[in-house]
Every structure is written in structure tokens, then in C-alpha cells.
Amino acid sequence: MNLPPADSPYFSPAEETMPRERIEELQLELLLEMLPHAYEHAPVIRAAWEAAGVTPRDVRTVDDFRERVPFVDKDALRRFRDERGDPFGGLCAVPPAELTAVNSTSGTTGDPTLVPEQWGAGGRPAVITRDFWGMGVRPGDHVALVLFTFRGPVYGLFQGLGTVPVLFDFDPAEMPRLCELSLRYRPRALYNFGSVLVHAVRDACERRGLDPADVFSSYRAVVYAGEPLGPRARALAQEWGVELFEHTGVGDVTAAFECHAHDGLHFWEDTALVECVEPDGRTPVPDGARGELVATTLFNRVAPLVRYRSDDIVRVTRAPCRCGRTHARMWPIGRKGDEVVVQGRPVLPVDVWGAVESVDACAMGLFQVIRPGPQADRLRLRVGYAPAWDGRLGTVGDEVRAAVEAATGIVPDVELVPDAALLRLGPPHKIPRVAPR
């Protein structure tokens, strides 16, 4: 790997700062290569296009693409899988025997879907490398990885950058070890953190008499992902001097990370064409307005998602960032399928998050919104509490109701359950924030 000078703020300066016109030229070029491949080889894409009466010959410009090409979504993949008996949901565009690996999505919104992979299949820019370089990670650094394995061996990306991964399970029980090894190896970055782990670090430090500020003193970047960091956990981390960077997936196509400007999450537009459209329609929303994220891969010829409706509600801007990068940025807001309208008011999990977390017994921020359908007469919440509060649940319930009413104007029905009962609902980096019952 050719590395830039250590004092370069960018890993790939030419790509990361290319003018907008060049980004758009490159996207069109890559798109026009990808679309015939997806149409010819990915059965679910072919079926959607045939149903819409579109072929790759009908697309010559990005405007053609936006006007004519049909959307696909996770339900379409699951339907194709179940109706056609294709385990890959019609998305695998290479002969299955040529795959290196078959991994899976997180499964937050239901049964995980299979992700076919061909390692070493060229063309994918090392996007995560750009992001971590920008955060200050350099060859020779230690990097604490706190991850699950279902996405495959992510540590290889860090070894490719010449860093030394220190490996941890994504599990609160690992946080004492994280503290101990942070003091021993003094890592430069942590990937990835979350509210539950923040509280576990605090508890570990209290038990062992450690100063969290010392534990984190070597870190230039602590990345969190999976779900928002609640205000209580964020305040704790910031009290320890931690610079937090948000990270999210971009429609199962690529990833987005905050940079030091902390003004939105960059996604790399030479890897994906991202649109932001009306959640219940196909009209693009203006930059800065809320819309649903729709993503098209520009490099993945193994599983070529085209116009994939992510269900994620975001804001997007294509204005250059203060960090000097020219690629677009996004702000995650919530999931379209998570919204429930109660007494005429739309409620997303993020709307009650801070209120739940503000109650001491519920500081881990573990809760679910019960959503039997898009509309409900009552706001029903299932909220986790710490074991120490077992004998005072009446008070805890009252506090949660009051805090949520103050935040949303709605008095909720609250079911209290032990934190452990919700943690078991994993996947490990996040729990389903919405449940049907």
C-alpha cells in the first residue's frame, strides 16, 4: 500500500478533495459500467427492471437513472428469496461457486439476509482507510477493535494500514480488559463504541480505581455506530476527553464516518451514488431536507444493489466540508419503519432516547417502542432498568413516564424489564428499538 506523508490530512488527497464536477463525471462513468452488469447477472435487479420496462440502454445520464430505474428494498430481496428459493435474494451476480465468503446483514429489522463476497475482487477503494487516516491513525499505531464477527474479518483493513489491532468482543464484560490494555498499548483509535459500553467502562474504572481520562488519553478517535449515542453516554465520554466520531452504514452499500469537523458523516461518492428521496415517493428532496436514503453501489459487482431503499431517514448535503473533503455528508435521523404516529404525533425512538436515559435506573438507554402498526392510540415503551433498582420499580416507572411526557408531550405506557432481557435481543451492537408487541 502506498502511504501518504504522515502529516497529510488525507489518505487519498486527489480522490478525497476532487471537485464536484469530477465526482459526478466519475459516478456516471462507474454507473454506466455497473448497470449492465447488475441487469445481466443479478436476478432481482433484472426482475425489477423488467417489471418497470427498463433496460440499461435507457440510461445514459444520471437524470435518466433517477427518472426510470426502479427501486428495490429489503422486502423485495426477502420476497425474491422466499418465492424463488434463491438464498441470496437474487442479488448474487457471480456464480455462487466463485464466492469466497457468505456473510450476513445485522438482522436488526428481521431475519438477516445473506451477503455474498468475493475477497480480492478488485475495484473497491479502501474507504475505511481514508476515514481512519483522517482521524489521525497512522502505521505502527495500535487500534482497539471492539466488534462482532458477522461482517467478516474487519481487522484486515487495519492491518492493511500497518496498524496493530487489539481485539475485543463487543460485550460489556470486555470493558475491564479494554481499560487495562488501553493503558498497556495506548491505542490511537477505538472502533467501535456504544452507550452500553460507555457505561460498562465507567463501572470498570470505578471498580478498579482507574481514571477513565487516563484510560482514553492516547485515543485520538473513538468511533461509535449501530445506534445513536444517548446524551448521558455522550456526556460521560466527553468528560473523559474522548473525541467521538459517528459511523453508520449507507444502505448496505458503503459506510459513512464523521471527520474532525463533526458536521455530518462523509460517504465516499466514488463508491456509491446516494440519493435522498421523499420517504413515500420517488421525488428527490433538496439538500438538507429529510428524506429516505437510496444507495447504488459503484464498485460491488458481486452483490450489485441498485437504487436500494434503505428505510433510513437522513439529511444529505453535497456542500464541501470544512475539513476540505468534497464528498457528500449525511445526518442519520431514524428508520422509516420505526416511526409510530400516536395521537397524531409522529414518534421515533430518537425522540424518547434522552428521556429514558435521563432516569438513573435506565441510564443504559435500553428501550423499545412497541409498534403494532404505523399508528397507535397509546405510546407503549418497554424500558430496561439496572438490577440495583429491582425494589423501586414504581418510582422508576413514574420517572420514565414523566421524562417521556416532557420530551414528547405524550404520557406513555411503560413496561419495565431488566437490562439483561433487552441486551439478549442483540445483534450485539444494537438492539431492535422497535418491536411489534
Added chain:
Amino acid sequence: MTAAGAHWGVGCYEGDTGRVAWEISHDEIQREMGAAPGRLARLGVGAGSRVLFCSMLSEAGQFWPLMVGAMLAGAQLSSADANEGEAARVAMFTRRLPYDAVLGVTPALLDGLDGLRVPYRDVFGGVRVVGARPGAYERLAAAGLAPHRFVLAGPAVAIGAEPGGPAHVDEQEWRVDLDGDVVCVTNLRPRATTFERTRTAVRARLAGGGIVPSAGREP
């Protein structure tokens, strides 16, 4: 013996008093990758096979050479965490695709299947080689399956070549002996971390040149 050079990473093993961090060199990972296709071939895993690895990220030092070995042998691989919450994912994999081997099954995964009320046979019945760790091995056997022993003896991976047989480490890399019933490991070739009769969490007896963990122990 200790090797110099840049580290591949810092992993973790279960010692007899808890989890222990171990530094791992690129050289030792490369050697184990080279040996892994042969180890997997003894299980009948090779070109055209599909293998699901059940492991935690902290165990990557033990599992990564096997995963690369499977890839080098022409097999396809899948990954899931080896904890209770991932039971549904493991069940999903074997429901959707045929697997020749599932390696690293833990008691926690079986607890997860119990919680989902999914019989072990539904998940593993169609899998030719089920490599089960101590505690899971006995439960699968009791369910009428024929698992292979799969043991993380600290940093060393031991795998049974046949159902019911002892689990063997790579004898070019490791020597195994007992201190009482505690399995101890010694590295035979240079490593970033030296192991000299290092006590592990595994309680066992040695038989047929391999490890037979004590029943009911879950390191």
C-alpha cells in the same frame, strides 16, 4: 522462543485464572495459515466445501489462520459470533445454505438455540462436521449428533479428526501436557509471546496423543 517483528495483532486466550492478552506476530499467523488447509483436509474440508466459523473477535488469533486456510483450500466461509444472541444467525445460515462444517460451537450458542426452541438437530443435523467446544460437545452428543471435539487450549486450536476422538493441536507448533488435569501449552517455534507450560482454562486428560476435555467443563 520469541520472534521479533511487527505484530499481526493482540488476541486473547482463556488462561486458568482468566482472560489473557497475547501478542501475535505476522510470521506465526503465516505459518498457521500454511498448515491450516492440511488440518482442514483431515476433516474433509477442501475445494467446494462451505464452513461456518463460530468465534468471537478476541479469538481471531486462533481462528483467522483456519479461515484463511479454508479459503486457500477453495472452501467458502461464513462467520458468526459464538454467543447466545447469535444463535438465530447460525440457524439462519444452515437453514439457507448447505454447510460441510460448523466449527467452534459453544454452550452459549446452544443456550441461544434453546431460547429460540430450535432443536440442535434442525440446525446441525445436515452438517457433516460439527466442531463443538467443551460443554457444547456433550450436549450435542446427548442430542444424538456426532460432534467433533473443538478445543481452544489457550492460544492453540485442537480439533478432533473424527467424531468422539481426541482433539489434536498442530504438533509442529505446540506441545501439550498436563499439570494435574490442567492443559498446559508450550510453543515449539518462535512466537511473539512465549508459552512455556502455560496453564490454560481447559481441564482434560490426554489420550491418543490428543485432548479429551473433562465432561461438564466450559472453559
